[in-house]
Amino acid sequence: MxxxxxxxxxxxxxxxxxxxxxxxxxxxxxxxxxxxxxxxxxxxxxxxxxxxxxxxxxxxxxxxxxxxxxxxxxxxxxxxxxxxxxxxxxxxxxxxxxxxxxxxxVQQLEQGEEQEAESDLSEFEAEPGSSEFLLEKDLQRYLAENLSIIEPGLCLYIDEDDVRTMLTAVVSTF
CATH class of the missing domain: 1.10.10 (Arc Repressor Mutant, subunit A)
Structure with a gap:
C-alpha cells in the first residue's frame, strides 16, 4: 500500500x-x-x-x-x-x-494494454529533466530521446532487434 x-x-x-x-x-x-x-x-x-x-x-x-x-x-x-x-x-x-x-x-488484454499505452503516450510526455514516468516504457523512450542527459554526445545505436534490450539495460543501470 x-x-x-x-x-x-x-x-x-x-x-x-x-x-x-x-x-x-x-x-x-x-x-x-x-x-x-x-x-x-x-x-x-x-x-x-x-x-x-x-x-x-x-x-x-x-x-x-x-x-x-x-x-x-x-x-x-x-x-x-x-x-x-x-x-x-x-x-x-x-x-x-x-x-x-x-x-x-490474458494475451489479448496485454496486447490491448500495450496499444492503449502507446496511444496515451502523447498525454504523458515527460519534460527534459523530469523524474516522473507513468510506465517503464515511458522512461525508456525518454532516455532514448535524451541520451545527452546521461553523457554529453552519447547516441543510440539502433538495431531493430536489440533496441528494447539496450534500453532495458540502460534503465536497469539507474
Whole structure:
C-alpha cells in the first residue's frame, strides 16, 4: 500500500473532485483537467499517483488489474478514450474489470494494454529533466530521446532487434 500524505486518501480526494465538479452521466472530462485540479488543491500528490488512481477508478481500463487493492467502491469512471473519462453507469456499461482472466484473454488484454499505452503516450510526455514516468516504457523512450542527459554526445545505436534490450539495460543501470 502506498504512503498517505494527507488525512484523506487519494481515492477519497478523487471522489471529492467528482462531487465538486458535479459531473453528470455522459459528461466527459480529461486527465489533464484532473491533474490540474489536484495540483491546485492537493499539490503534494504526484502526477503518477493521480494517473494511477484514474486508472484504478476506470472500470474498463485493463491496467486496473495491476492494482491489487481495487474494490467495488473504486468503480467510479469509464474510460472513453486516451485521457478521457466519464462516470461509470452500472447496468449500462460493461461489468468492471476486477480480476485477471485466463488463457487467450490474458494475451489479448496485454496486447490491448500495450496499444492503449502507446496511444496515451502523447498525454504523458515527460519534460527534459523530469523524474516522473507513468510506465517503464515511458522512461525508456525518454532516455532514448535524451541520451545527452546521461553523457554529453552519447547516441543510440539502433538495431531493430536489440533496441528494447539496450534500453532495458540502460534503465536497469539507474
Amino acid at each position: 502506498g504512503r498517505q500524505i494527507y488525512e484523506k486518501t487519494a481515492r477519497e480526494i478523487l471522489k471529492d473532485m467528482l462531487l465538486e465538479w458535479d459531473i453528470q452521466p455522459g459528461q466527459v472530462f480529461t486527465a489533464a483537467r484532473a491533474l490540474q485540479w489536484f495540483t491546485d488543491h492537493w499539490p503534494l500528490l504526484t502526477k503518477g499517483s493521480i494517473r494511477a488512481h484514474l486508472v484504478q477508478a476506470s472500470t474498463n481500463d485493463p491496467s486496473r488489474l495491476h492494482h491489487p487493492s481495487t474494490k467495488a467502491s473504486d468503480d467510479l469512471l469509464f474510460k472513453v478514450g486516451p485521457g478521457q473519462y466519464r462516470l461509470y453507469v452500472a447496468g449500462q456499461d460493461p461489468a468492471p474489470i476486477r480480476e485477471l482472466v485466463k488463457g487467450d484473454a
